[in-house]
Amino acid sequence: MRVLVAGIGNVFFGDDGFGVEVADRLGGRPRPDGVRVVEYGIRGVHLAYELLDGYDVLVLIDAIPMGEPPGTVAVIEVDQDERADPLPMDAHSMSPATVLGLLASVGGTVERVLIVGCQPAVIDEGIGLSPVVRAAVPAAVDAVDELLAELSTRADV
16 A cells, blocks of 8 residues: 655745645654655645556545634545545645645545644644644544554454
């Protein structure tokens, strides 16, 4: 099984840089065979083309408005029926829907998509995560590690 763990977001907009921070922390850690961890930031085109290399699972890490208290971390599975239709590319708004829409527009697919998301507190111009979202980074790292262990176990069956 091939898994791509992709941190996305814009580090120049406060908590939108959450996915980038988590991917950076995951980068030096050991991981199961077949897993690649990359910080993409707002480079959604690169992410879509990377997925064309044939991944079974995409784990996106991103700041996601969920209507929860800031700093809440959740794992969300994207239902096949809810995946985006091809969308026009906007590099300044790299959401999971945009990434999946772009992937579809270039003829790619991925079997399973999971999002490790965090409710942002501040998405304004400025570099650096808010204290509450920065405090959530270790929980997101743990959530990704748990997902990878689960996926690795399923692949061994």
